[in-house]
Amino acid sequence: MNAATPRAPAVRPEAASLGTRERIVRTTSRLMQRQGYEATGIKQISQQANVALSSVYHFFPSGKQELATEAVRHADQEFADIMREALATEADPAEAMIAVTQVLAEYLHNSDWLDGCPITATALETAGRILDIQRAAAEAFEHWRALVAEKLRHTDIAEDDILDLAHTVINTLEGAELAAQVSKSAEPLEIAGRHLARLINSYR
Amino acid sequence: MNAATPRAPAVRPEAASLGTRERIVRTTSRLMQRQGYEATGIKQISQQANVALSSVYHFFPSGKQELATEAVRHADQEFADIMREALATEADPAEAMIAVTQVLAEYLHNSDWLDGCPITATALETAGRILDIQRAAAEAFEHWRALVAEKLRHTDIAEDDILDLAHTVINTLEGAELAAQVSKSAEPLEIAGRHLARLINSYR
DNA sequence: GTCTATACCCCGATAGAC
DNA sequence: GTCTATCGGGGTATAGAC
Incomplete structure (x- = not known):
C-alpha cells in the first residue's frame, strides 16, 4: 500500500470573476507547474477551477493534450512577464541577472519550494x-531568451555573443531553479546570479 | 479522441544475463529518464525487463515509490560514471567542461534527443x-557536484569559489540538456561548454 | 521466485437531458 | 454551456497455486 502523498500548500481556486475558459487554462498551468503533465488530471482541473467536467471538454474538444498545450502557452506569457519586470529593475544587464534570480528565489x-519554472516538468515528460x-x-x-538578448543589447557586446549569452542565461536559470527546488534552498539561484553577472561582464 | 502518441526508438530489453532485480532497476531507470515517474507503469517495466509482474513486487514490496527511489540511485551512479570518464579525458578542468558537454550531446x-539527464523529469514531478x-x-x-569540485581542485582556485563553480557547472549542464532535448539541437550544450570554460578561467 | 488471475480504483472521454 | 451518469481501459497492488 502506498503511503498517502501529502498535498502541499493548496493551489488557490481561481476567482470566479474570470471567464470559464481562462480559469481552466490558469488552473491547468498551475497544476502542471507543480506536478507535471501526467499527474495532472482533467477531473482535478475541473474541481480546482470550479468548472464542470463537461465544460473542459466544451472548450477543449480534443482533450488533455490540447488543453496542456494551451496551458504551456499561458505559462510562457506569465513567466515572460515576471522576467521582463525583474529585468527592468536594474539598468545594468549584469546586475539585472541578480535581480532575476532574487525574484525567482522569492x-x-x-510557495514552499513548489513553484519553479512552470513548464520544465511538462516539457521533459512529453519530449x-x-x-x-x-x-x-x-x-x-x-x-x-529573446527577452534576455534584448536586455543585453543595452551593452556594446557583439551580437553573436549576445545570442550565446542569452542561451546560457536561460539555461543556467533553469538548472538553478531545478536545484533550488530539489534542495529546498535559494543558494543555487544566488550563485547563478553572481556567475551570470560575471560571465556577462567578461564580455565587455 | 487522442491521437496515437508515437513511441520513439525502443528501449532495448535488458539482457537476461543480469539478475532479475538488476534488470528491473535498470529498466525503470531508463523508462523514467524518457517518460518521467508518472508515465512509467509497473506493467510496462515488467514487460520491458522480461520479468513477471509479481517479481517486481517480490523485490520491491512497498511498490512503485520504492522502486523509483532505487532507480534514481542507480541513475545517480550511472551518470556519475559518464561524468567521471568525460572529465578524465582532459587534464585542464576548463577544457574538461567542453568534453563533458560533447559527451552529453552525443x-x-x-537517442534521437530522448536520453537527457536521467533524473530531472522524475525530480520535478515528485518535488x-x-x-x-x-x-x-x-x-x-x-x-x-562533488565530481566537478574534485576536478577543479587541480587548479589553484580558492576552495569557496570551487564549491560555487561546481554548483553552476552542474546547473548549467542541466539547463543546457533540457534545452537541447526540447529544441533537438546540440547547440545549447556547445554554448554551455564554452561559457563554463570561460567562467572557470575567469577565476585564475 | 515466478505463474495466472483478479480486485479495486481512477483515468480520459462521451452521452444526452436541460 | 453546464448538468449527471457512465463507459471502457489501464493503473497499482494483491492472492494463492506451484
Whole structure:
C-alpha cells in the first residue's frame, strides 16, 4: 500500500470573476507547474477551477493534450512577464541577472519550494512523445531568451555573443531553479546570479 | 479522441544475463529518464525487463515509490560514471567542461534527443510530493557536484569559489540538456561548454 | 521466485437531458 | 454551456497455486 502523498500548500481556486475558459487554462498551468503533465488530471482541473467536467471538454474538444498545450502557452506569457519586470529593475544587464534570480528565489520560497519554472516538468515528460507540447515549450524558451538578448543589447557586446549569452542565461536559470527546488534552498539561484553577472561582464 | 502518441526508438530489453532485480532497476531507470515517474507503469517495466509482474513486487514490496527511489540511485551512479570518464579525458578542468558537454550531446543525439539527464523529469514531478525520491535526487546532484569540485581542485582556485563553480557547472549542464532535448539541437550544450570554460578561467 | 488471475480504483472521454 | 451518469481501459497492488 502506498503511503498517502501529502498535498502541499493548496493551489488557490481561481476567482470566479474570470471567464470559464481562462480559469481552466490558469488552473491547468498551475497544476502542471507543480506536478507535471501526467499527474495532472482533467477531473482535478475541473474541481480546482470550479468548472464542470463537461465544460473542459466544451472548450477543449480534443482533450488533455490540447488543453496542456494551451496551458504551456499561458505559462510562457506569465513567466515572460515576471522576467521582463525583474529585468527592468536594474539598468545594468549584469546586475539585472541578480535581480532575476532574487525574484525567482522569492517565488520558490513563498510557495514552499513548489513553484519553479512552470513548464520544465511538462516539457521533459512529453519530449519526443507529444509534439504539440514540445513545440510550445521550445517556443517559450525562445521567447524568454529573446527577452534576455534584448536586455543585453543595452551593452556594446557583439551580437553573436549576445545570442550565446542569452542561451546560457536561460539555461543556467533553469538548472538553478531545478536545484533550488530539489534542495529546498535559494543558494543555487544566488550563485547563478553572481556567475551570470560575471560571465556577462567578461564580455565587455 | 487522442491521437496515437508515437513511441520513439525502443528501449532495448535488458539482457537476461543480469539478475532479475538488476534488470528491473535498470529498466525503470531508463523508462523514467524518457517518460518521467508518472508515465512509467509497473506493467510496462515488467514487460520491458522480461520479468513477471509479481517479481517486481517480490523485490520491491512497498511498490512503485520504492522502486523509483532505487532507480534514481542507480541513475545517480550511472551518470556519475559518464561524468567521471568525460572529465578524465582532459587534464585542464576548463577544457574538461567542453568534453563533458560533447559527451552529453552525443548521448542525446544518438537517442534521437530522448536520453537527457536521467533524473530531472522524475525530480520535478515528485518535488514536494514524494520525499524519498526528492531526497535521492538531491543526493545525486550533490554527488555530481562533488565530481566537478574534485576536478577543479587541480587548479589553484580558492576552495569557496570551487564549491560555487561546481554548483553552476552542474546547473548549467542541466539547463543546457533540457534545452537541447526540447529544441533537438546540440547547440545549447556547445554554448554551455564554452561559457563554463570561460567562467572557470575567469577565476585564475 | 515466478505463474495466472483478479480486485479495486481512477483515468480520459462521451452521452444526452436541460 | 453546464448538468449527471457512465463507459471502457489501464493503473497499482494483491492472492494463492506451484
